[in-house]
Amino acid sequence: MxxxxxxxxxxxxxxxxxxxxxxxxxxxxxxxxxxxxxxxxxxxxxxxxxxxxxxxxxxxxxxxxxxxxxxxxxxxxxxxxxxxxxxxxxxxxxxxxxxxxxxxxxxxxxxxxxxxxxxxxxxxxxxxxxxSEYQKETVGVSNYELICNLLTSLSMESFEIRATTTALEYVQERSLLSRSGIMKTLSSLKAGGYVIIKKGLLIRINSLPKKF
The missing domain is CATH 2.60.120.10 (Jelly Rolls)
Structure with a gap:
């Protein structure tokens, strides 16, 4: 971000x-x-x-x-x-x-x-x-790439933000993407073992595939 x-x-x-x-x-x-x-x-x-x-x-x-x-x-x-x-x-x-x-x-x-x-x-x-860096991460990219960029941003936030802001909330507030679309992507990444999310909070990013 x-x-x-x-x-x-x-x-x-x-x-x-x-x-x-x-x-x-x-x-x-x-x-x-x-x-x-x-x-x-x-x-x-x-x-x-x-x-x-x-x-x-x-x-x-x-x-x-x-x-x-x-x-x-x-x-x-x-x-x-x-x-x-x-x-x-x-x-x-x-x-x-x-x-x-x-x-x-x-x-x-x-x-x-x-x-x-x-x-x-x-x-x-x-x-x-x-x-300029923000534009590269958010403009002209697919919804999936935008979600991945925001997950990476969330992983670098302070402990207070990571411990109190769900991955869904973080992505939605910074992208205005639909809630259902974000949830579908997060669920797929979690099921594939690419990310660890517990009680909605991002615990760790293992790897994010370029295409999904």
Whole structure:
């Protein structure tokens, strides 16, 4: 899936990302968030940026409730669609989190003052690379391939998500495929010994055939 924190390239500009987040700490107080807490990027006619310092979140599209991504620290959400009239995503905390919520204008003023545009560019380039990877995994693939890609994504999630989210729920919320079609594929993979699923939870992927 479109995992903002998934390492795709050998080199990730971690130093630049850390510098950006450390700099923002100097003028914006940290806040604590609880599991299930929701955040929106349009507040009082202002576009907002959400900065995640610790914990994990889910990014969901408002228009159809499609889950787009798992968000892990350190990440920024809110710059990818600032030219849209309104943001179409909400952020849902999966765990205890530490975050900061700033208006885009506040962030840009700070970036200009501290000469951090290079850092912002690195973060946006990294996000664009990961979105490209998301498209490869979800666009123009068969329903079976999409289910396999999402099962692989689920296997790499945190223990909390894997222990509380069924394979069916995980795939359906991230693909909008029919429940019956997903269940049929999961049942066939389980019967063939390709995956181990107990009480709906994915325990292990043994192997996933390219065609099924």
């Amino acid at each position: 479109y995992d903002f924190s998934k390492v795709i390239e050998k080199h990730v500009p971690q130093a630049e990302i850390d510098e950006m987040f450390t700099s923002i700490e100097s003028f914006s107080p940290a806040r604590k968030g609880k599991p299930g807490q929701r955040f929106y990027l349009d507040q009082s006619d202002k576009r907002m940026c959400f900065l995640l310092y610790s914990g994990t979140c889910t990014i969901k599209r408002n228009s159809d409730s499609l889950i787009l991504s798992t968000l892990r620290a350190h990440s920024i959400v809110g710059l990818q669609d600032i030219f849209h009239d309104k943001s179409d995503v909400q952020i849902i905390a999966n765990s205890e989190i530490e975050y900061r919520l700033l208006s885009v204008d506040e962030l840009f003023l700070h970036v200009e003052d501290k000469h951090l545009w290079k850092n912002i560019c690195y973060m946006l380039m990294l996000s664009a690379t990961r979105f």
